[in-house]
Each structure stands twice: as structure tokens, then as C-alpha cells.
Amino acid sequence: MKIRKAVFPVAGLGTRFLPATKAMPKELLPIIDKPIIQYAVEEAIAAGITELVFVTGRTKRAIEDHFDANPELERALRDKGKNDVAEMVRKIVPEGITCIFLRQPEALGLGHAVLCAESVVGREPFAVLLADDVMRGDLPTAALVAEYAKAPGTILSVMEVAPQDAQNYGIVRPGPNGEVAGLVEKPKPGREPSCLASIGRYVLEPEIFDILRAQPPGHGGEIQLADAINSRATAGNVRAVTLTGQRYDCGSKLGYLEAIVDFALQHDEFGDPFAKLIARKAPCSGAEGKA
Numbered sequence: 126m127k128i129r130k131a132v133f134p135v136a137g138l139g140t141r142f143l144p145a146t147k148a149m150p151k152e153l154l155p156i157i158d159k160p161i162i163q164y165a166v167e168e169a170i171a172a173g174i175t176e177l178v179f180v181t182g183r184t185k186r187a188i189e190d191h192f193d194a195n196p197e198l199e200r201a202l203r204d205k206g207k208n209d210v211a212e213m214v215r216k217i218v219p220e221g222i223t224c225i226f227l228r229q230p231e232a233l234g235l236g237h238a239v240l241c242a243e244s245v246v247g248r249e250p251f252a253v254l255l256a257d258d259v260m261r262g263d264l265p266t267a268a269l270v271a272e273y274a275k276a277p278g279t280i281l282s283v284m285e286v287a288p289q290d291a292q293n294y295g296i297v298r299p300g301p302n303g304e305v306a307g308l309v310e311k312p313k314p315g316r317e318p319s320c321l322a323s324i325g326r327y328v329l330e331p332e333i334f335d336i337l338r339a340q341p342p343g344h345g346g347e348i349q350l351a352d353a354i355n356s357r358a359t360a361g362n363v364r365a366v367t368l369t370g371q372r373y374d375c376g377s378k379l380g381y382l383e384a385i386v387d388f389a390l391q392h393d394e395f396g397d398p399f400a401k402l403i404a405r406k407a408p409c410s411g412a413e414g415k416a
């Protein structure tokens with residue numbers, strides 16, 4: 126079965142970015158001029174997905190506005206002769222793509238947010254993309270969809286992390302024949318079953334909803350998606366695809382800053398001047414940097 130739908134859980138509280146996220150969704154934080162959620166949406170569309178399901182919450186209405194048409198703005202831009210900008214705004218959601226918005230009444234965890242999408246997803250496989258993980262280069266959702274097309278199953282996007290960082294991730298317990306035998310959410314230092322971390326891209330099967338519905342809160346008192354995937358793995362057929370592109374953890378301030386710097390350095394218009402600016406400010410540039 127083809128993957129047609131993607132779920133974007135965007136109902137989290139975004140506490141690491143307060144006060145910016147008190148009234149504004151974390152998912153609309155920009156990298157230069159594009160909100161991080163738009164990168165994830167473009168990745169899903171590039172993977173052939175046509176139905177975008179956003180699980181939102183309070184203070185997240187601006188996400189709905191961002192993906193809604195804005196004829197007044199387009200008209201104003203065209204009146205000023207800015208046709209290319211008007212076109213760019215119009216194409217934020219290309220033709221043939223449907224957006225659906227649901228509410229998670231309370232931020233009870235990522236697993237709970239995914240469960241909130243059940244009525245719209247129905248009994249078909251679907252992708253999940255976390256906007257916090259901004260990707261560059263080879264995009265993982267297309268790779269997950271391609272892996273699912275080879276044989277159905279739960280497909281995780283994974284990347285290698287240093288052992289001391291494993292405690293910040295859902296870590297894969299490797300099984301036979303390259304399968305995933307389990308997923309351990311934020312293992313205690315020294316107890317990590319591998320150095321393969323699950324990142325914010327998944328292809329899931331509808332059976333995950335049955336597991337999530339019955340699942341008690343896990344780490345941090347939240348309904349964890351990792352716990353549900355772990356249960357699914359005990360029944361077999363959970364596989365992992367290793368990320369080949371670059372991933373930025375934009376849920377953390379340092380990861381977000383790194384993304385901004387990298388995207389700016391590669392920017393067509395001001396990559397070069399920005400590189401010069403950075404070089405001037407870098408402490409390793411010696412006396413000039415300290416001046």
C-alpha cells in the first residue's frame with residue numbers, strides 16, 4: 126500500500142525555547158526566512174505524500190494560517206509588482222496537496238499526539254515527521270517510503286550517535302537480519318543497547334494506534350511513541366534506514382543555531398558575505414577576531 130498521509134505532531138509546549146514559544150509555535154521558528162515546519166512539509170511532499178495531517182494545540186493556530194491560502198497578501202504583493210514572492214507564497218501548499226488540522230487537547234506526549242490522528246489516518250500506513258529535526262541533503266522520508274515499498278513494516282530513520290549522547294534518544298536494540306528488536310527511550314548512561322538513535326522520521330502501520338490506545342505513560346509521564354514502537358518490534362517487522370543526509374536538532378538551541386549557520390553559509394545570495402562575517406567574528410581568527 127502506498128504511503129499517502131503524513132502526520133506532523135506540533136502540539137508540544139516548546140519549553141526549551143521560552144519565552145519565544147509562549148504565544149508562538151516552536152514549529153514556526155525560522156531558519157533564515159522559512160519556518161522549520163515548512164522544511165518537513167516540503168520533505169513529505171517530495172516523498173510523494175499528498176495528505177498532511179497536523180496535530181496542533183493551543184497557541185498553534187498560526188501553523189494553520191501559515192498553510193492556508195492568503196489571497197489578500199498575494200494581491201498586495203502582485204499590486205506592488207512582486208509576482209515572484211506572491212507565487213512563492215501561493216505554492217507553500219502546492220496544488221493536489223490537502224492539509225488537515227486536528228487538536229491534541231493536552232500535551233500528553235508524542236505517542237498521544239500520533240494517536241490523535243487515528244480518525245483521519247484510518248487503517249493505512251503513514252509517515253510521521255517531527256519538525257524539530259531539520260534535514261539537509263538526502264531527505265529521509267523518501268528513503269523510508271522506498272523501504273516500505275520493498276516490504277511493509279514499521280520503518281525508522283536512524284543515525285549513529287556517540288555513546289555519551291545515547292541517553293538523549295530512543296536507541297535501537299538490534300535484532301537478527303538487520304531488524305530492530307526493540308527501542309529503548311533515553312537509556313541510562315552505559316545501558317544503551319547500541320549507538321543507533323531513532324530520529325524524527327517514521328513510517329508506521331495502523332496497528333500502532335491499537336498499541337498506543339492501551340499504553341500507560343512512560344518516560345517523563347508522557348505517552349511515548351518509542352514505547353509503542355518497542356512493543357511493535359517484539360512482534361517483528363520493524364526495520365531501520367540509516368540517515369545519509371545531515372540532521373539538525375532544532376528542538377535544542379545549539380542545534381538550531383548550527384542549522385541557521387549552515388543554511389546561511391550555503392545561501393545563494395549571502396553565503397559568501399556571511400562566511401566573511403563569521404570568519405571576522407571567530408575567536409580562532411586571532412587578533413582580528415578579538416578586535
Ligand code: UTP
Pocket residue numbers: 134135136137138139140141142151180229231232233234235237238255256257376
Ligand atoms: P518535544 O518533546 O521535542 O517537543 O517533542 P516539545 O515538548 O514541544 O519541546 P520542549 O522539550 O518542551 O522544548 C517532539 C515533537 O512532538 C510534538 C512536539 O510539538 C514536537 O514537534 N509533541 C510533543 C506533540 O505534538 N504533543 C506532545 O504532547 C508532545
